[in-house]
Amino acid sequence: MTESLKLTVDHAGGIAVLYTEGYINNEGGEQIARAAYRLIEDDQRTLLLNLQGTKIVNSIGISILIEIIEKMIEIDGRLAFCCLTPTIEKTFHIMGLAQYAGIYPDQETAVRELNAGRPA
Amino acid sequence: MSTATAVAEPAAAAWEELARLAGRESGERAYLARLLDHWRSARGAAGAAFYACRDGACRRELVAGALSTPGEPRFPEAVEGEPPEGFTALRLPEALVLTPAGGFAADAAGAAEPLALLLAAAARCLALERRLKEQHFQVNYRGVELEALYDVGLAVASTLDLDELSEEVLVRAVSLLDARRGALYLREGDEYRLDGTFGGNAADAFPADLPALESCLEGAGACPVELLPGARHLLLVPIESDRERRGVLVVADKESRHGIGPFDADDRRTLGLFANQAAIAIENARLHRQALEKERLEREMELAAEIQRQILPDELPEVDGWDLIGWNRPARQVGGDYYDLVRLGDRARIGFAIGDVTGKGMGAALLVSTLHSSLTLLRDRGELSPELVARLNRHVCESSLANKFITLVVGELDPSSGWLTYINAGHNPGFLLRAAGGAVERLDSTGLPLGLMAAGAWQARGVELAAGDLVCLYTDGITECASPADEELGEERLIALLETHRAEPLSEVVAAIDRATLEHAAGLPQSDDQTVVLLRRAA
Numbered sequence: 001m002t003e004s005l006k007l008t009v010d011h012a013g014g015i016a017v018l019y020t021e022g023y024i025n026n027e028g029g030e031q032i033a034r035a036a037y038r039l040i041e042d043d044q045r046t047l048l049l050n051l052q053g054t055k056i057v058n059s060i061g062i063s064i065l066i067e068i069i070e071k072m073i074e075i076d077g078r079l080a081f082c083c084l085t086p087t088i089e090k091t092f093h094i095m096g097l098a099q100y101a102g103i104y105p106d107q108e109t110a111v112r113e114l115n116a117g118r119p120a
Numbered sequence: 121m122s123t124a125t126a127v128a129e130p131a132a133a134a135w136e137e138l139a140r141l142a143g144r145e146s147g148e149r150a151y152l153a154r155l156l157d158h159w160r161s162a163r164g165a166a167g168a169a170f171y172a173c174r175d176g177a178c179r180r181e182l183v184a185g186a187l188s189t190p191g192e193p194r195f196p197e198a199v200e201g202e203p204p205e206g207f208t209a210l211r212l213p214e215a216l217v218l219t220p221a222g223g224f225a226a227d228a229a230g231a232a233e234p235l236a237l238l239l240a241a242a243a244r245c246l247a248l249e250r251r252l253k254e255q256h257f258q259v260n261y262r263g264v265e266l267e268a269l270y271d272v273g274l275a276v277a278s279t280l281d282l283d284e285l286s287e288e289v290l291v292r293a294v295s296l297l298d299a300r301r302g303a304l305y306l307r308e309g310d311e312y313r314l315d316g317t318f319g320g321n322a323a324d325a326f327p328a329d330l331p332a333l334e335s336c337l338e339g340a341g342a343c344p345v346e347l348l349p350g351a352r353h354l355l356l357v358p359i360e361s362d363r364e365r366r367g368v369l370v371v372a373d374k375e376s377r378h379g380i381g382p383f384d385a386d387d388r389r390t391l392g393l394f395a396n397q398a399a400i401a402i403e404n405a406r407l408h409r410q411a412l413e414k415e416r417l418e419r420e421m422e423l424a425a426e427i428q429r430q431i432l433p434d435e436l437p438e439v440d441g442w443d444l445i446g447w448n449r450p451a452r453q454v455g456g457d458y459y460d461l462v463r464l465g466d467r468a469r470i471g472f473a474i475g476d477v478t479g480k481g482m483g484a485a486l487l488v489s490t491l492h493s494s495l496t497l498l499r500d501r502g503e504l505s506p507e508l509v510a511r512l513n514r515h516v517c518e519s520s521l522a523n524k525f526i527t528l529v530v531g532e533l534d535p536s537s538g539w540l541t542y543i544n545a546g547h548n549p550g551f552l553l554r555a556a557g558g559a560v561e562r563l564d565s566t567g568l569p570l571g572l573m574a575a576g577a578w579q580a581r582g583v584e585l586a587a588g589d590l591v592c593l594y595t596d597g598i599t600e601c602a603s604p605a606d607e608e609l610g611e612e613r614l615i616a617l618l619e620t621h622r623a624e625p626l627s628e629v630v631a632a633i634d635r636a637t638l639e640h641a642a643g644l645p646q647s648d649d650q651t652v653v654l655l656r657r658a659a
Contacts, residue, residue, distance in 0.1 A: 025300065025375055055291055056295045058294070058296075058299075060375050060376065060377060062257075063377075066257075087271070091264050091267075094264050094267060095261065096256075
């Protein structure tokens, strides 16, 4: 079973996509936060977290994801998630992440919807 | 030492803006940011930073103006204890505001200013908001815990794949408890065997009576950390169903934002509840796996039985002036006995064989199959001879396991002359009952069983059968058939039966032997395969 988080960053349709593989816990969450804040400093205002390779997230990881969402709101940016397992998606809904971040079934839909939502 | 200077108060428009921001829903941070900027501006500083503090540690939350300017230190991300050199600090409830030192108002003077009071109030609001958020988070996370328990409950009815279920249980336990690692052990006999692990290596197994296990499970003593090498804090709970312990669920090293620590009583209760739910699901999946395995074995046995049925002759050669019959009843679905009665290639001679492979079941049946195919091939190449049996022996030695061997009588009958040739490789002696009377003649062993050793010698012997003479070949399942008093049927009873029924149709003779074994066993399950071959020259 995949354990410590592997994180890669790429771009799709003009959106920065962070691909995770493994456990989003304290260490994994901090790794995502560092990458997200670097992208924000590089003037990225829309971030997509593709969680296809992640089966497990704990409460510390969730609290860090919430901080990233708050940061994105603060700078009028947007954060979205895609490719979640049903368990993680349910957890995100219960924890309120879904109220402030889009959740999409796949990356293609996410990129299309995020691009469509941008001001003309 | 810093120098106090006059502080410029915000203009009326700025106060109005602050009032507007304060009244906006969810505008606390924007309000604070604006206040901070006024604070920076009032001091003529290039930047000011707001830090949220807890337990003596302050983390940078907001920066107004420049994060750093040439010649001045950059605002640190975190401050612990005293403010760093080069900054003027304004201490607020659970907060800290830093501005670059030099030429500005001192702390005490600054704190009295209206802006400082507003900053203090905003900091207080922010701290309360943060606490509210944390409580909200905890309440929501309780929802996640309940949902996890509910989901595992659902899995009782929906998931019967044990591997899938074990992984699901382990992953959920680790995430639910904020653990860094975990392992699931299932009971097998007198030990627990590792079924799955997360986050690192775990011991493959540990004995059920491992010292300290019980006290650890009860939360009353130290846990065996050697189960998860490198882990520092373990929490173990039992997985029990029907009052039996089916396994142990282990999580290790509870995470926080500051590192790892031990689990508390609430964690034990949560994991215990979770394990109770998981136990039912795991037990169902385990029983389902056993049922599937049994079903698979039964299918394989049925297939093997079908193959063996095809090996045994389904019709016997009809030969003028002779009665021939073969009969077999395996002790299990497939057996280790074998017989054959067949016309040989020249169509004149009749080949016969009876054999017994050590053991029963699938392994014996496979060796029976090897024996049959080898014997058929060798017979097609020539007449019965000690060399043929020696080659058969070598083949059996190469094909079978060390502890398997075969006893076999193989022979040929010339129907026209009544001459019967046989080689007995360690099998029970056959019986020849002469029509003319006299003592029963025994067709004794003429060599070793097949498969015992690659080298061996066998003798071929012959007897001439006159009208009415009866030959009986059998396996030890007949003579060693035991009664409830553990008395064997024996050779004498079999001979007596043969003498009584010798003139009857051979099917009646076989039926008499069948009845005799069943009556002798008196309802005991058949313990060995039973086979009989009879050859009789017509009177």
